Structures are given as C-alpha cells and as structure tokens.
Amino acid sequence: MARRALCVGINEFASLPHTSWLAGCVNDANDIAKALRPLGFTARSTTVLTDADATKKNVMAALTQLVTTAKAGDHLVFTLSSHGTQVPNEPGGDVEPDDLDEAFACHDIRQKGDQWDRDTVIVDDELRDLFARVPSGVLLEVLLDTCHSGTGLKDIEEILQAQLLGRRPRFLPAPTRRGLEQTRALRAVAPVRTVDRKALVELTRSRGTASKPVLFAACKPDQTASDATFGGRSNGAFTYLFLKAVKDAPAATRTELLRTVTAGLKAGEFSQRSTLEGPARSKKVAFGQLW
Numbered sequence: 001m002a003r004r005a006l007c008v009g010i011n012e013f014a015s016l017p018h019t020s021w022l023a024g025c026v027n028d029a030n031d032i033a034k035a036l037r038p039l040g041f042t043a044r045s046t047t048v049l050t051d052a053d054a055t056k057k058n059v060m061a062a063l064t065q066l067v068t069t070a071k072a073g074d075h076l077v078f079t080l081s082s083h084g085t086q087v088p089n090e091p092g093g094d095v096e097p098d099d100l101d102e103a104f105a106c107h108d109i110r111q112k113g114d115q116w117d118r119d120t121v122i123v124d125d126e127l128r129d130l131f132a133r134v135p136s137g138v139l140l141e142v143l144l145d146t147c148h149s150g151t152g153l154k155d156i157e158e159i160l161q162a163q164l165l166g167r168r169p170r171f172l173p174a175p176t177r178r179g180l181e182q183t184r185a186l187r188a189v190a191p192v193r194t195v196d197r198k199a200l201v202e203l204t205r206s207r208g209t210a211s212k213p214v215l216f217a218a219c220k221p222d223q224t225a226s227d228a229t230f231g232g233r234s235n236g237a238f239t240y241l242f243l244k245a246v247k248d249a250p251a252a253t254r255t256e257l258l259r260t261v262t263a264g265l266k267a268g269e270f271s272q273r274s275t276l277e278g279p280a281r282s283k284k285v286a287f288g289q290l291w
Contacts, residue, residue, distance in 0.1 A: 068133065246287055
C-alpha cells in the first residue's frame with residue numbers, strides 16, 4: 001500500500017499584476033505536505049509544486065502520474081490552493097446550464113481575448129476525466145482551498161468587505177469588462193444553478209466509476225474562500241483550520257473535522273462554509289485512513 005501526495009500552492013502569477021497575487025497558498029501546500037508526514041506520506045512520496053513550478057503543464061503531468069500509477073489499496077492526496085475562476089464552455093464540450101466551466105488558475109494563467117486562456121487554467125472537467133481513471137480500491141482525497149463565483153458581481157461587496165479585514169478572496173473574475181459582461185450574461189441564463197465544483201461533485205456521487213474521491217472544498221458555491229493571516233503568517237482560512245483540527249484531534253472522522261472547521265470559520269467571522277463530498281463510509285473514518 002502506497003501513500004502519495006501532490007500539494008500545489010500558487011501565490012504568484014506570471015501575467016497578473018501583484019495586486020492579484022495571493023499570500024497564503026504556498027504556505028498551504030508546504031504545511032499540508034508536512035502534516036501528511038505522520039500519516040505515512042514521506043518526503044519522497046510527496047510532490048510540492050509552488051509558484052513558477054506550478055504551471056498547468058507541470059501540475060497536470062504530476063497529477064496524471066499520481067493517478068495512473070496508483071494500485072488498489074493506495075491512498076492519494078491532491079491539494080490545490082490558488083485562485084478559482086470560470087471560463088466559457090468550449091463548443092462541443094459538456095452541456096452546462098450557464099455555459100461556464102469552473103477552473104483553477106495556474107502560475108502561467110494568461111488572457112486570451114476577453115477571457116482566460118483555457119491552456120493556462122485547470123478546468124474541472126479535466127480533473128473529473130482524470131480522477132475517473134483512478135483504479136478501484138484506491139482512495140483519492142482532494143482538498144481545494146479556492147473559490148468560484150456563482151452569483152456574479154454581487155460578490156464585489158463581499159470582496160471589498162474581506163479586504164477591509166485584511167483578507168483576500170481567492171477568486172479571479174474575467175480579465176476585461178467585456179469578459180465580465182459575457183460571464184454575467186451566461187450566468188443570467190440559469191441564475192439558480194449551483195456552482196459547486198460540479199464535475200468533481202458529480203464524480204463523488206456517480207455509480208459507474210471505479211473509485212470515488214473524497215472532496216473537501218473551502219467554501220460553498222456562492223461564497224469566497226479567504227486568504228488570511230494567523231499569528232502573523234498567511235494561510236488559507238480553510239487550510240489553516242483544517243490542519244489545526246487534524247493536529248488537535250488526529251482520530252477525528254472526516255465529518256467531525258468538517259464540523260470543527262465550520263466552528264472555527266464562524267468564530268473567526270469568515271463568511272465561507274466548507275463542504276465535504278464522497279462515499280459515506282469514507283466520512284466515518286479519520287483523515288489519512290482508507291476506510
């Protein structure tokens with residue numbers, strides 16, 4: 001039984017102004033890698049990609065290797081701390097109610113026309129297709145400390161409020177005003193749609209896949225995940241509280257960890273609420289355990 005992990009954290013984005021950079025994502029990746037050590041994930045079996053190393057090509061190559069070399073009984077962990085965004089669905093792609101795909105910004109994210117270049121972001125459908133190849137009997141644990149906007153420009157008020165508290169939402173809107181208007185128009189087609197890391201959540205609930213991932217997400221669909229400061233050090237609010245919960249109660253089940261994180265977010269006056277998806281049996285055992 002092998003335990004292998006890929007931890008990705010991106011603060012700096014080559015083509016974005018410094019005002020769009022983050023502060024806690026690299027710490028997230030390094031902190032998670034360190035926290036996995038006592039659970040049997042060695043330095044040799046854990047890959048950490050940060051900033052300039054975390055291009056789309058590098059992340060997808062490392063993730064593909066993680067998944068395709070897995071065998072029954074293995075425990076895999078994939079964590080990603082970065083900006084979330086949305087891009088228009090490609091012609092001929094999966095039919096989406098609002099014609100938008102969720103995506104995660106890589107270090108080399110760049111603009112293409114009025115939207116983000118799909119070759120520089122990781123689209124949730126790409127993750128779903130890759131994770132569907134995980135062999136039966138393998139546990140894949142996914143932690144996403146990032147966010148998407150399911151409600152359009154009303155999030156601007158929340159973003160401004162968070163910035164007043166010294167927090168920065170991990171979300172990138174479309175790069176131009178025209179792009180924002182296009183995105184808003186697409187959302188208006190299906191305003192009640194749940195933007196919930198849809199492809200990955202569908203995978204955790206589907207019946208036909210060989211192995212279903214366990215998905216921890218930093219926030220609900222219509223919320224923003226915060227880049228915050230704890231004791232003078234930057235982290236994602238979810239990652240910091242999650243790792244603290246694991247350290248304080250190593251035997252806690254995944255469901256119990258989620259409750260603890262939720263309580264911590266409320267106590268810290270964070271507006272986000274984390275979520276947990278996956279097979280019922282995986283929620284009843286401790287983080288780091290297969291079943």
